[in-house]
Amino acid sequence: MSDEEAVDFEQIEAETELATPEVFAGNLLEWAVERQASDLFISDEEQSVSIGIRRLGRVEQVRKLSRDYGRRLQGHVRVLAGGDPSEMIRPTQGRGVIVTPNGRKIDLRLSSIPSLYGQDVSIRLFDPVSGVRCLDELGYDTAELESIRELLRQPSGLILIAGPVASGKSSTLYAMVNELNDGTRKIHTLEDPIEHSIPGVIQSQINERANLGFAELLSTVLRHTPDVIMIGEIRDARTATTAIHAGASGQLVLATIHARSAAEAVDTMIHYGVNPKAISQSLLGAINQRLVGRICPKCGERIDGEQPEVDARVAPRLGNQSAELWKTIGCDDCYGHGFSEMTCVPEILSVNRTLKDVIANGSTAVTLEDAAKNNGMLCMAEALAARVFRGETTPHEAHRVIPAPQFSKLRVTV
Numbered sequence: 001m002s003d004e005e006a007v008d009f010e011q012i013e014a015e016t017e018l019a020t021p022e023v024f025a026g027n028l029l030e031w032a033v034e035r036q037a038s039d040l041f042i043s044d045e046e047q048s049v050s051i052g053i054r055r056l057g058r059v060e061q062v063r064k065l066s067r068d069y070g071r072r073l074q075g076h077v078r079v080l081a082g083g084d085p086s087e088m089i090r091p092t093q094g095r096g097v098i099v100t101p102n103g104r105k106i107d108l109r110l111s112s113i114p115s116l117y118g119q120d121v122s123i124r125l126f127d128p129v130s131g132v133r134c135l136d137e138l139g140y141d142t143a144e145l146e147s148i149r150e151l152l153r154q155p156s157g158l159i160l161i162a163g164p165v166a167s168g169k170s171s172t173l174y175a176m177v178n179e180l181n182d183g184t185r186k187i188h189t190l191e192d193p194i195e196h197s198i199p200g201v202i203q204s205q206i207n208e209r210a211n212l213g214f215a216e217l218l219s220t221v222l223r224h225t226p227d228v229i230m231i232g233e234i235r236d237a238r239t240a241t242t243a244i245h246a247g248a249s250g251q252l253v254l255a256t257i258h259a260r261s262a263a264e265a266v267d268t269m270i271h272y273g274v275n276p277k278a279i280s281q282s283l284l285g286a287i288n289q290r291l292v293g294r295i296c297p298k299c300g301e302r303i304d305g306e307q308p309e310v311d312a313r314v315a316p317r318l319g320n321q322s323a324e325l326w327k328t329i330g331c332d333d334c335y336g337h338g339f340s341e342m343t344c345v346p347e348i349l350s351v352n353r354t355l356k357d358v359i360a361n362g363s364t365a366v367t368l369e370d371a372a373k374n375n376g377m378l379c380m381a382e383a384l385a386a387r388v389f390r391g392e393t394t395p396h397e398a399h400r401v402i403p404a405p406q407f408s409k410l411r412v413t414v
């Protein structure tokens with residue numbers, strides 16, 4: 001693509017139809033990545049094709065295009081992701097790498113399904129330039145970092161990471177692997193997809209079409225005498241059992257799992273048929289996490305005169321600072337949103353002797369959570385409250401992430 005063809009997205013706003021869909025697609029993807037969008041949507045509507053992005057956890061409508069132009073854009077993006085541009089009846093999926101007019105490389109993962117008025121094209125964006133981040137850069141506070149590092153210092157055992165889609169699970173996994181990757185350990189990862197390459201780590205891609213799922217690859221990798229294994233996701237009984245077994249027999253295993261809380265992660269393993277006793281012998285800890293918007297450092301404002309009540313469990317996380325409430329304003333730096341980035345909020349269940357017994361007894365998630373809280377775990381709402389009172393996020397934002405009553409009370413106050 002020549003420089004003359006490169007068109008700024010803001011210009012395209014007014015003159016879309018003057019740019020070819022190829023040029024527009026490149027600029028649109030670059031524009032989205034610059035704004036830290038995680039997804040881009042190009043959807044057929046009755047009269048038009050709409051473009052939206054998911055940014056800082058929220059969907060934003062960007063603009064509407066004529067149907068003809070929008071469909072050509074959809075087709076082009078599908079070609080970029082290795083899909084069939086003419087397939088209109090069946091869902092399609094694809095992956096690709098695009099180099100934008102400004103020379104930026106963006107990995108994309110596309111899924112397209114037929115909808116009432118045509119197609120809904122959804123593209124996940126991965127910016128390889130942002131690369132693998134360190135644990136310190138993800139938004140954990142000092143106490144949380146210490147708990148996570150304590151888990152990583154163990155020579156063997158299983159560490160589970162739970163949370164919904166787009167809760168920063170893979171950033172955390174990569175940061176953990178990065179921390180362990182000091183040249184003294186043999187590290188293997190099983191991923192779907194491989195989002196970033198990590199020098200010194202052996203990374204394998206899941207390929208379901210070739211019958212290479214997590215379970216098959218995991219069994220093979222164990223013969224390669226790894227010290228650390230990172231499993232993109234535990235989503236079947238065989239992977240769950242093998243991961244527990246590996247953790248109990250000398251390997252440090254890191255894996256994500258589908259669960260709504262740290263305690264429920266143990267439940268999910270039991271649902272996969274793993275014996276509670278075996279879990280108690282292998283599990284080091286479970287981290288459940290969400291992403292929350294951090295107030296823009298340039299335009300955020302403290303609300304004067306507010307003295308919020310702080311729970312005794314949360315107070316130690318404020319250090320010497322008194323509790324504050326902050327609000328968002330919006331400026332050019334944060335594109336008017338009031339938040340500068342998304343940061344991780346974890347609920348960290350570290351398995352000690354007491355919790356080992358609770359797990360071995362096959363207790364419910366509620367019982368395990370209560371026991372963990374009695375042993376010092378801050379639940380998700382408490383970890384979020386600490387961020388609100390430290391002025392890192394707003395009560396509104398905390399309530400959006402976890403609709404807990406304490407945040408709605410603060411919203412009324414603010």
Ligand SMILES: [Zn+2]
Pocket residue numbers: 296297298299300330331332333334335336338339
């Ligand atoms: Zn701002």
